[in-house]
Amino acid sequence: MKCKHAGVRSFLFLGHSVLVGLFLGASIPSCNSTRDPVRIGFVGALTGRYSDLGVSGRDGVILAVEQKNRTGGLLGRPVSLLSKDDRQDPEAALEADRELLSSGVTAIVGHMTSAMSMAVLPLVNSSNTVMISPTTASALLSGKKDFFFRIYEPIDREVQSLAQWILIQEKIKRMGVIYDLNNAAFTLDYTQRFENAYRALGGQVLLTMGTEASRTNHVLRGAEKLMDFDIEAVLVVHNALDTLLILQTLRKAGWQGTPFASPWSMTKEILEQGGAAAEGLRSILPFLPDHPSPAYQEFRKAFKDRFRREPDFPALYGYEAAQVLFQAYEKARAPGLALADAILEIREFQGLQSKIVMDEFGDPRREKYPCVMRGGKLERAS
C-alpha cells in the first residue's frame, strides 16, 4: 500500500510538472544555449573626442561576434560581448579592465590607443589574460613577451615609408609637425621616428609642436603658429576631429602646402566632416577602402548592411582582432597562457586585405598603403 501511495504521489507530481512545463514552455522563451557563453571584452574610448576609434572598433567587433553566433558560436558555445569605455583616461582604462576581468572575460579586444594600452599593460600581464589591440601602433610596445598582442603593425616601417614619400616622391624639404600630447605614447613616438627618418634623408623639420587635444583653443593656436614658418608641408599626428580643426585653420589662413596625417586621423569622421579642408590630405593607411579582395568586399557589405555606413580602418581592425581571437581560442580551447601560446603558434592569420604575420612577441607585419583624399574619398596614391 505504501508503494501504491508513492506511485500516486509521483503521478500527481508528474502531472503538475507536465502541466507547468507545458505552460511555461509556451510563455517563457526557451533557453537555447545549453552551455555557458564565452565572454569576451571590448574596451576603448567610446565617448568624447577620441571616440571615433573606439566606436568604430567596437562596431567591428560587434559584427564579428554576431556573425560567429549566427554560425553556431565558438566551439558550440555562444559568444557574449561586454563593452567598456576607457574615456582615453589611464585611470578609467584601468577601472574598465578590472571590471571586465572580474566579469570573467576570456580575453579583451582593445585598447584603441597606445597611451591606454601602455597604462593597462601591467594589469593585463598580472591577470594572465590575453589582450588583442586592433589599433595600438607605438613601437614602444614591441618586442615584449607578454599577454599583449595587436593587429596593427608597429610604426617603425610606416614612418620610414612616409619620410621617403614626402622627401623623395613629393620632393618636400621643409616641414612642420604638430602632435597630440594626450596620446604621447603614440604621437611622440611617431613624431620622433618620423623626424629622424626625414632628417636622415636630408629633410628639415622647422617646427615640432605638441598640443593638448582636450583644449580646442590650444590646438587652434598650434595651427596658427605653424603659419609663422616657411613650411612646404605639415604632418598632423592627432585624432580625426582635431586634425580637421588644424587643417581648416591652415586653409582659412591661405596656407597652400601639402598636408599629411598619421593613420590615427583617418577614421569615418574625416570622411564625414572633412570637406574641402581635408582635400589632398595624405597618409599611409593600414587598409584600402576599395580593396578588391572578396573577403574584404563581403565584410564591407555586411558592415554597411548592419551599420549603414562605410567601414573605416578601426572597424576593419576590430573585426580582424576578434577573428584572431576566435581562431586562437578554437585551437587552444582555453583562456590565459594556452590562448597566448595558440596565437604565437598560429602566427600567420589571413586578414581581410593582407596577411597578418606575427613575430615571436605578437607584433605583426602587414601591408600598408599610401592614400590621398580626393573628392571626399580616400584613394590609393599613385
Next chain:
Amino acid sequence: MMDRAPSLWKKFLESFLIAGLLPLLGGSIPALWLLWQQRVEDVEARHFTLAKSIAFQIRETLKAHEVALAHMAGMLREIEELPPQQDSILRDHVQALAAQGVSIEALAILNKDQKVGRAYPEGAQLFKLDLFLRPEVRKALETGQVAYSRVQIPLGFSEPMVSIALPLGSCTVLGFIALDPLNNKIQRLALSAGEVDLILTDATGVLISHPDPLLVAQRFNLSDLPPIFEALRNNGSKLRYTRDGTTWLGASARVPELDWPVAVVERESRAAAFLGNTVLSFSVAFSGGVLLAMILATTLGARLLSPIRALSSALNRISQGNYQEKLGSPAFQELREFHLAFQKMVAELEKRESALANAAAKWQRTFDAVPDPIWLLDPQQRILRANRAACLMLGLEEEKLIGRNCFQLVHSTDAPPEDCPHTLTMQSAQAQSAEQVFEGRTLLVTTAPLKDELGNLSGLVHLAKDITERKKMEEALRQSEERYRLLVENAQDAILVAQEGFIKFVNPRVLELVGFSREELTTRPFWEFISPEDRPLVVERYKRRLQGDSTLPKSYRFRVLRATHETRWVKVRAVPILWEGREATLNFLTDITERLQREEALRQSEERYRSLVENSPDGIFMAEIPSGRISFVNNEICRMFGYTPEEALELDFWKVLPSEEIPGIRNLLREVLDGKPLPQGPLSIKATRKDGSGISLEVRVAFVHYQDRQVIQAVVRDVTEQQLLQKQLQHSQRMQALGTLAGGVAHEFNNLLASIQGFAELLRFTIREGQEGYEYIQEIISSCERAGNLTARMLSLARAEAGERYPVKVNHVIENTIKLLSQTLPPSINLELNLGGGLPFVMADPTQLEQVLLNLALNARDAMPNGGTLRFVSSLGVPEPELFRQYPHLPTGCFVEISIQDEGVGIPKEHLERIFEPFFTTKEAGKGTGLGLSVSYSIIKAHNGFILAQSPPPGEGKGSLFRVLLPPAEISQAQQPKARQEAIAPRGKGERILVGEDESRIREILGKALQTHGYNVETAPDGEKAAEAYLQAMQAGAPFQAVILDLAMPVRDGKWAMARILESDPGARVIVATGYTHEMHLEEHLRQRARALLKKPFDLAVLLRTLRECLEGPQGD
C-alpha cells in the same frame, strides 16, 4: 536475471490518466493560447498607437527647438552691435530655454555669401569651420526646408549631437543640440505610457534616445533591433521578437518629416502576467482529474489481473518437469492463445534431445580417430573409456580394458609409479605431464582432470604422445646454443637484446660497462640506463628500427648511466631481430669515452689558440712567398682592410700594397731568405683598403712553416688614427704657441703704442689746428687707434676666454647675425636660412658667438665677389662617421651644429690646415689681418666646441663649408624657466627715462627701443647735457624716473653726470653702461653709487629687464 517488466496495473493507471486528462488538456490549452494571442494583439496595437503618438510628440519637441533657434538667431542679429554683452544675454536665454527642455549648445548664422556671420557663443570655434560643407546645411540650402544631421561629435565639441539647418530669410541658421538633455525630454514621454521602453535613432540606426543614456553617449547603432530595422525599411510596424533570450512585444513608427525611427517595446513576460490566475484554476481542475482516473484504474485492474495470476501458477509447475500438468482453459481469448504456444514449445524440446544423442555418436568417432593413445580414468585410475590408438598400443579390445588399472597394463605394477602424472593430477586437480619410456620409445604423457556438473573431480583424461624424434632434435639445438653462448659471453663488445622496452639479454661486458646487476638491467625499462639528454634519441631510434626504418644510421653514439651515476659514451650498432618469436633489437655497444675525451681535449686546445688569434686586437695573416697568396687572416685584418674573410683569402698580398712600397718589401724578403736577420722593431708600411683609402700600418714579421710551406706570419697594427691624432696635436700645439706669441707681442706692442699715442696727444696740445704738422699728428693718433684695435684682437687670441655664458638658442644668434649682415652684404649675394626646430640650448656668450658667425659670413662674402648664395643652417645631430675619421679628437655624442656655406672660390687643400692659424691670410695686403678665423677658433674652443672647415663642401663642386659644433646645454629644470625669462622683455608703463650717450647711432637705437617698449624717452649727447636735462625736468615738476648714462662721454663723462644728478637728487635711479670691465676699482665704485651697472655691449632684453627692476625697486637709499 529477468528484466523488471512494467506493471500491468501501472499501465492501466497510465491509460486511464491519459484517457481522462487528454480531453481536459485538449480543451484548456487551446483556450489559454487563444486568450494569450488576443492579449498580444491588444498590446501590440497599443504599442503601435503609442509609437506613432510619441513620434508626433518628438517632432513637436524638435519644432520647439527650431522655433527657439530662429528666435535666438533673431536676438543674435539684433544685439550684434553689443559684442561684449551678446554672450551673457544669449546665455541667459539659453538657460531659460533649457529649463523648458530646449537645449541648444551653439548656433551660427550662415550668410548668403557662404560666410559665417554671427555665432554663439562668441568664443566658439564655429568661425573656423567649413559649416557650408555639412550635408544638412547643403540639404537645407537646396530644399529650403529644415534639415537634420546624423548623430556625430561635431568639430570643436566633445559629445555627440545632432544639428539643425534652418533656412531663415536670406540666411541659414545652424544649431547644435546636445543629445543628453534631448534624451531626458524624450524619455519623459515614455513614462506616462507605463513600463515600456522608448528608443529613438537617427536614419542610420545610431541612438538618439534610450532609457540607458550611456548607450546614447557611446553612439550605439541599433539598426539590427527588429522594430528599428522595420522602421528603417518600411515606415514602422508592430512585431514580436526575441533578443538575448528575452521575448519582446514592440512597435515602431517614423518621426514625421524625418527618417528617424521610434520604437516602443515591452517584455512579453510582463504582458503575460495577467494569465497567472487562469493557470491556477486550470491546475486545480487537472489535479481532480488525476485523482478520479486513479480510482477507476484500481477497480478495473483488480478484475482483469486475477485470471492472469492463476495461469502463472500452472506454468510454474510445468517448468518443474510435470509435463502432465494440464492448464485450465482461461476465460479470456488472449490467455488461451498463450496456452497453445506453450504446448508447441514442449514438442520442440523433444526434438532437441534426439539431436543430442547423434552428437554423442559423432564424438565417439572423433575420439577413435585421434592417432595418440587416449583413455579416461576414474579416480582410482581404472579405465573408463579408451580410444582406438590406446587399444592398439596396449593390444586389447576396449571392453577388456574397461575397469582395469592403467598402471597394471602399462607398468605391470600393483601401484602407480612415484612420478605418475595421474596421481599428481588427482592430487592437484591440475593438468600434469611427464616423459615416460614405453617399449624403447619416449612418450610425453599428459593427464588432465575431468569434472562433473558441480565442478567435482570425477576422473581424468590420459594422452600419450610419442616424442622420440623431437627429443633428438632438442639435444642437437642445445649443443648449438652452448657454442653461441660462449662466443657472446666472451665478446669484447657489450651485447644486449632489447625488446618491448626492456633488456632481455646482456653479456658480462654489459655488466662491466654499466656496473648494474643483471637483475637490475632486465627488470627496469632500458632507457633508465641511458643519460636523460640522450633518451629521446635512443628511444626514437629504437622504435623506428623496430618499424623497419632502413634510413637509420647503422651506428650512433650516446651516453649510458653507470650505477655510480657517472656517464660513459658508447657507440652502438643495432639490428632488428626476432627474439623468442617477437620483434627485438640486437645491440653491440663499444665504450668510446676515453677516445672522446682525447678528441675534446684536442678541440679545446685548438679553440684556445683560434680564439687568441681571432680576437687579437692586432691583425694577423699568413702569406705564401714569393707568390704573395694569403693563406690565413684573422677578423681584425678583415675589419682593417674592409674585406670579408672569403674575399681576403682570394687576395694577393702584393695587391694591397701601394706600388711604391713593393720594391722595398721585395728586397727585404729576398735578404731575409738569403739568411740576413730580420730588422729589429716593426716595419712601417702604407697599404690600401678595399674602398681604395690608404691605411698606415706597423708590421712585425716572422717566417714560419705552415702546411709544409714557407710563409710569412705577420702581426699588423693600424696606426692611421694614431698618426692623425699626432698631426692634430701638433696643429693644436702650434696654434697655442702662435696664440701665446701673438698675445705676448701684442702686449709689448700695446705699451709702445700707448706711449706713441700719448706723445702724439701731447704734441696736439703744442701744435694747434691749422698749424703745420697738425694733420700728421692726427694721422699718427688715427694709426695708433687702428693699431690698438689690431692688438686688442691679438690679445683675445692669447686670453681665449668666453664671457658670461648662459643658455642660448643658436637660432636667435643666427637671426641677430643675419640682421647685422643684411646691411653689409651686396645685393648679388642671396641669404638662405634653414633653421632646425626644437634645438636645445647651448651654454654660450651670444656676443662672442655672433662675432664668430660674422667673421665666417664676411669671409664668405669676400670669397664671392661675383655673388652667390650664403647659406646658414642650424640642426641637432650626431656628426657623420666620416667626420670622426678626419677629426679623431672629436668626442662622440650629439651637437648643435651651425653651418655656413658659400659658393665662392673655395680654399685650396694646402691652405685648409692652416686657415685657423693667427696671421694666416690669403687676402691681399691690407684687406685682411689673418686674425678673424683664429679668433673664431679660440672663441669656439673656449666654448668647448669645434670649428671645422671643408672645401669644397661634401657633394658640392665649389665653395666652402664652415661647421661650428657646440655641445647642447644640460639645462636643469631650474635653469629652463630662467632661460625663458631672459628672453622676455618687460614693458614700461609710460615712465620718463633720460639716456646719456655720445654715440649717435647707439643713442638713437636705445631711444627707439625704449619707446617701443612703453617708455617716454629723452636723450643727451654728453654728461653735462644729461645732468642739465635731469635737473631742469626736476624743477619743471616732471622728473625722470630713471637715467641711463654711458660712462665714456665727451665734455663731461658719465661719472661726473652721475655725481651731479645724485647730488641734487640722492634718490635718482641711475644705470651706468660701461665697456671698462677690466678696471675693477672703478666698477666697484660705480656699483656703490649707481642702481645698476651694464657691461657693454649688452643685450636689449637685459637692459629692459634691468631698467624694470630699477623702476620697481624703492626710490632713494
